[in-house]
Structure formats: C-alpha cells, structure tokens
Amino acid sequence: MPERARKIRVSCVLNGSASSFEAHPMARLLDVLREDLKLTGTKEGCGEGECGACSIEMDGVLVNSCLVPALQAQGAKIRTIEGVAIGESLHAVQQAFIAHGGAQCGICTPGMILAALNLLARHPEPDDAQIREGLSGNLCRCTGYMKIFESVVAAVRRAETGA
Numbered sequence: 001m002p003e004r005a006r007k008i009r010v011s012c013v014l015n016g017s018a019s020s021f022e023a024h025p026m027a028r029l030l031d032v033l034r035e036d037l038k039l040t041g042t043k044e045g046c047g048e049g050e051c052g053a054c055s056i057e058m059d060g061v062l063v064n065s066c067l068v069p070a071l072q073a074q075g076a077k078i079r080t081i082e083g084v085a086i087g088e089s090l091h092a093v094q095q096a097f098i099a100h101g102g103a104q105c106g107i108c109t110p111g112m113i114l115a116a117l118n119l120l121a122r123h124p125e126p127d128d129a130q131i132r133e134g135l136s137g138n139l140c141r142c143t144g145y146m147k148i149f150e151s152v153v154a155a156v157r158r159a160e161t162g163a
C-alpha cells in the first residue's frame, strides 16, 4: 500500500452498534477488525479468500473479510463472531458446536458459525445438502467436518423442537 495513501473515516453498524474507524481505503477489513477494533474472534487462515476462517456477515451476506477493503464497510451492517452471543448466553449454534465437538483448534470455528448462521437465516430448516452447501466455503483442518455438520444438525433440531 502506498505510504502516502490517506486514511478515511468509515462509519458502519458493527454487531448492532454504531461504529467508526479510520483506515486506508484498501486496508483489509480483517486487519481493521482484529488490529484496530480488537475484535480478534475473526481469524486469518489463508489470507487469499480460500478458507473462510475470516468469514463475517456484511448486510446479511457472508463474506471473506480478508478480501474486503475497509472502504466497503462504509454504511454496512457487519456481524462478527463477537456479535453472535446474546448477552452472556452463547447462541444455540455456538452451544451445539461445544456439545458436539464441532470445534477443535478453533481457527475455523468463528467463520463456521457465521456460515451456519447465514445458512439458517436463508434456510431455517435446511436439509443435509443445504447444510453441506452452506458450509462448503469454510475449511477445517481438524475435525473432518462430520462433527461440524452434526453440530449444525443439532442446532436445527433444537430450533425445530424448541428444546
């Protein structure tokens, strides 16, 4: 990035609250979140848009924050993993990941959970194929995917039964 590139002020809604930050327009949103805003729940894996570890929601769309320039956050509604729990209570999807072993090293987990939530917003009662498709942009080196899949299935069942 050119040394003389000017920073701009970006205003957005971040995890439900008005937020603003200064950044170079082409700074990676991932870096702004982690380094400037100290929201380190969003992880960096590949840094190339391939692994989904850095997934966040922008205006309801799942995006890889390593590919999003800070400029693009202007006026956007952003949700990161820090915005998923409800007060002190973990979201049902987070609870399911814990209960069903969906998280091991945890690098992929925030992105997986955002991907699962994004899927459930689009398909509240997804079938197996929709769950697989919804998680297909997120890579995991640890779990072999089955436990992640089972975690999402459990969260869906729980939502269906109200348990």
Ligand code: FES
Binding pocket: 043, 044, 045, 046, 047, 048, 049, 050, 051, 052, 053, 054, 055, 064, 065, 066, 067
């Ligand atoms: S770190 Fe962004 S997709 Fe891998």
Ligand code: FES
Binding pocket: 102, 103, 104, 105, 106, 107, 108, 109, 139, 140, 141, 142, 143
């Ligand atoms: S739990 Fe380690 S990469 Fe998925």
